[in-house]
Every structure is written in C-alpha cells, then in structure tokens.
Amino acid sequence: MTQAKTRLCFLIRQLNEGGAQRQIVELVKGLDQPHHAVTVVSLYSGGRFSADVAHLPHVSYFSLAKHGRWDVVPFLYRLVCKMRCLRPDVIHGYLPAANVLCITLKPFLPRMRTVWGIRASVMDWAQYDWLDRLLFQLQRVLARFVDLIIINSNAGRDYHVARGFPASKIVVIPNGIDTHVFVPNxxxxxxxxxxxxxxxxxxxxxxxxxxxxxxxxxxxxxxxxxxxxxxxxxxxxxxxxxxxxxxxxxxxxxxxxxxxxxxxxxxxxxxxxxxxxxxxxxxxxxxxxxxxxxxxxxxxxxxxxxxxxxxxxxxxxxxxxxxxxxxxxxxxxxxxxxxxxxxxxxxxxxxxxxxxxxxxxxxxxxxxxxxxxxxxxxxx
Known part of the structure; x- marks a missing residue:
C-alpha cells in the first residue's frame, strides 16, 4: 500500500526581498522528498522570490491576492476556502501576520498542526507602526495554542522567552545556505x-x-x-x-x-x-x-x-x-x-x-x- 503523503503548507505575507523570504525558498527546495506534499501560500501576489517558488516542480504555489491592509473579510474567506481545499497536516507560518493567521484557521481545520516561524531577535519597536506592535502582542497571547515555534537564532529564543513565549514549544533551527550556489569564484x-x-x-x-x-x-x-x-x-x-x-x-x-x-x-x-x-x-x-x-x-x-x-x-x-x-x-x-x-x-x-x-x-x-x-x- 502506498504511504499517504504528509501535506505541508507554508504561509507567508509576500515573497518579496528579505531574509525570511529567501529562507522559505531554500527550505522548500530541500523538501523534495516522496513522503511530503509541499505548498506555499502567500497573502500578496508578486515579490522577488515568487517566481523561484513557482518554478519548483515539487512545490505548489498559490497567492491569495490580498489587495491591501483593509482587504479583510474577502481575503479571510479566500484563505479559509483555500485551506479547506488543501487540508494541510501542518501549516507553518513565516513572520507575525502569517503566524497569527495560522491560529485563526484552527476552528476550521481542528486536526491541523500549527507551527510558527520567528526570524527576529531584539526589536526596536519605536521604528514600527501600530500594526506591527499589535501583531507582536497577539503572538504573545496566542503562542500557548501553537504546536511548535521555530526560531532561527538563540538570541531570538532568549528574547521571546523573556517576553512570555513558552520555552517548551520553542526549537532553534538556524538558517540554511545553498553552498552549491554560494561558492568561491x-x-x-x-x-x-x-x-x-x-x-x-x-x-x-x-x-x-x-x-x-x-x-x-x-x-x-x-x-x-x-x-x-x-x-x-x-x-x-x-x-x-x-x-x-x-x-x-x-x-x-x-x-x-x-x-x-x-x-x-x-x-x-x-x-x-x-x-x-x-x-x-x-x-x-x-x-x-x-x-x-x-x-x-x-x-x-x-x-x-x-x-x-x-x-x-x-x-x-x-x-x-x-x-x-x-x-x-x-x-x-x-x-x-x-x-x-x-x-x-x-x-x-x-x-x-x-x-x-x-x-x-x-x-x-x-x-x-x-x-x-x-x-x-x-x-x-
């Protein structure tokens, strides 16, 4: 009997220029394995790395085509419909907005496991607007309901544990570099x-x-x-x-x-x-x-x-x-x-x-x- 594939879904705001966006590309490139079905879903269309993901033969890529900050109700409807269609076994958020959205999907897909991806350490919140500050506070409150939190640095783990994130749910996984592309030349x-x-x-x-x-x-x-x-x-x-x-x-x-x-x-x-x-x-x-x-x-x-x-x-x-x-x-x-x-x-x-x-x-x-x-x- 053929073993059913584990359905992995990665959720991110947009595949634009940035370290987290580059890392999601590197990660899904390395997940070309027969026992996993990999999907990447972005909230917004476009971005420097969207074509890279779309061209990977073992990865399905979808954009929810969010039209802006205040495109809320229609966007959430599209998100729920897409996730009900995909029925992921694991949804892995990248960055605060996607992390919070992962939790909101739990009532619609109660058997789905939720994983957060946190990429930052010490933050200067004076440099960010009200929505960024709100998303961080929401993560602090909602973190107890997540199955796993993956942080890419020890400094990031220490920073978030000190602010109330549950240490028992955190694992540190450093970023990965494509050493076949980044070579001396x-x-x-x-x-x-x-x-x-x-x-x-x-x-x-x-x-x-x-x-x-x-x-x-x-x-x-x-x-x-x-x-x-x-x-x-x-x-x-x-x-x-x-x-x-x-x-x-x-x-x-x-x-x-x-x-x-x-x-x-x-x-x-x-x-x-x-x-x-x-x-x-x-x-x-x-x-x-x-x-x-x-x-x-x-x-x-x-x-x-x-x-x-x-x-x-x-x-x-x-x-x-x-x-x-x-x-x-x-x-x-x-x-x-x-x-x-x-x-x-x-x-x-x-x-x-x-x-x-x-x-x-x-x-x-x-x-x-x-x-x-x-x-x-x-x-x-």
Missing part, C-alpha cells in the same frame, strides 16, 4: 570588480542589505570616512534597495563625508554570489532585529571573511573566522576592518576557506531541511 570576482572599476591593488569592503534604518548604513559610512583618511587603497560598496527618500538621505550623507568617489551604490542584483566574491571583507552593521543574518552566511560560503555587529547570532555564525564589534560604533567598526585586513594578509586564502568550511559544516541547506522535518515530525 575567481572569474566572477574579476568580472564584477571590473564593472565597478576596482583594481587588483584596491581592497573592497561591502555591505549587502536593504536600505532600512535597522541596517544602520550611517555607521558604515562614518566608519568608511574614518578609515579612508589613512588607507587610500580602500573602496566601499553598498548593495540593496529601499525607499527613495531614505536612499537620498544616505547619498547626502555620503557627500557630506566626502566619500562620493570612494563608495559605490548598487541596486539589488540577481547575481549575488558574484557580488560577494567581488568583496575582500563583508560587513553587517545592524543594531537590532537580526536573528540569523543570511548575508553573513552567504558571504562566508563564498570564502569572504566578515566583520559584523553583535546582533542576533552573528558571533556564533562567524566563529573564529570573523570579527564582532559593538553596534552603532564607527570607530570600533573601522578598527575591526583594519584588523581583518591584517588577518587577510597574514592568513591568506586559508581565512576564507575556514569561513566557507564553517558554513558547509554547520549551516547548509540540507541541514535546514533535515532539522525542520525532524521538528515537524514530532508534532504530527
């Missing part, structure tokens, strides 16, 4: 550096992140201004998209710091492995919110050492292959870059090789899929 390194006009003698320090106050581009720019006073061979690049008004603020700051000829501003690109390969040092400057920053793992998988602020699980990810600094401290960041440049000179290619080895050993996509399936099996 000398040809791609040279191609991108040539596009940007970076010579072999220059050292390139990069910051890959959406343009968002959480990412703290200001500290990156002030640290760059400090270091360029004594290092003429340094260039910098910021890669990412964001609101035009915030981008304009950062460009104005770049001019005030006299960095216009030393820094490159690049929109988000589809050839991100090549972007990482072009760097000599990758940087994360966030001062709150991060759980498991994908950009650190992706850069390390490409053999690029990292300097990161002490947010989320950054220190755990880089291990002894990188440098961790205080957040919002340009002087500390500039000194860390100097230290990393010296380490690159002393250790040579072995530093990048050890960084990649750490990702392949601890944080590759296959481990993400296995750890997630193991956790889901326990609630079935």
């Amino acid at each position: 000398g040809e791609e390194r040279q191609r991108v550096r040539t596009q940007w006009g970076i010579t072999d003698k220059e050292k390139l320090i990069g910051f890959v992140a959406r343009l968002d106050p959480m990412k703290d581009h200001s500290t990156f720019l002030h640290a760059a201004a400090l270091l360029t006073r004594s290092h003429a061979e340094l260039r910098f690049v910021c890669v990412g998209d964001g609101p035009p008004s915030y981008r304009d603020q950062l460009l104005e700051l770049t001019k005030r710091l006299q960095l216009a000829d030393r820094i490159i501003w690049e929109r988000w690109r589809t050839d991100m492995p090549a972007i990482y390969n072009a760097l000599d040092i990758a940087t994360l400057c966030s001062y709150y919110g991060e759980g498991f920053p994908n950009v650190i793992g992706e850069a390390m998988a490409c053999g690029v050492p990292c300097v990161a602020t002490e947010v989320g699980d950054s220190a755990y990810i880089v291990g002894d292959t990188g440098v961790i600094v205080r957040s919002r401290d340009p002087e500390a960041l500039a000194k860390a870059w100097q230290l990393m440049l010296r380490r690159r000179g002393a250790e040579g290619p072995q530093l990048g090789e050890r960084a990649r080895c750490r990702i392949t050993r601890e944080f590759d996509r296959e481990k993400l899929a296995k750890r997630t399936l193991d956790a889901l099996e326990k609630v079935l």
